[in-house]
Amino acid sequence: MTTMDEWVAAACAELDIDPGEAAVPVVLDLARDVAHQVLRPGAPVSAYLLGLAVGRGADPVRAAARLTALAASWPDPPPTTGDRA
Template sequence: MTVMDDWLTAACAELDLDASEVPVSAVLDVARDVAHQVLRPGAPVSAYLLGLAVGRGADPAAAAARISALAGSWPVELDGTTEAT
């Protein structure tokens, strides 16, 4: 097992969740996309938003793809000015 596996198992047990239902790769991809294309502090907030959406019935893969697509289309700030990507 990896540290991620150990953490996921422990955190899920603490929250009474099934670790097998956690799309780890999708969550990490969303966090990466937001951190690199929007802003770093947006990564954990976006992961939380993804969790809220899934908790309300959204398909995990579809919701993650939508957030990643939004991050990919987010305007890039250069020297205080904003440019579309």
């Protein structure tokens, strides 16, 4: 068991969530794509928004795919010294 597995199991227990419902690879892939294609602080915010959508009944894989597609289509940012929100 990895530290990530242990953390997810503990967090799920704390929040009374079935660990089988935690789509960890989907969330990590989404966070990576947003961080690299949009901006770094957008990664955790996007993961949170995905969670809200799933909590409202969205399929996690389909919702993440929609956000990933949105990130892929995002225009390249102009060069700056930093993108802090």
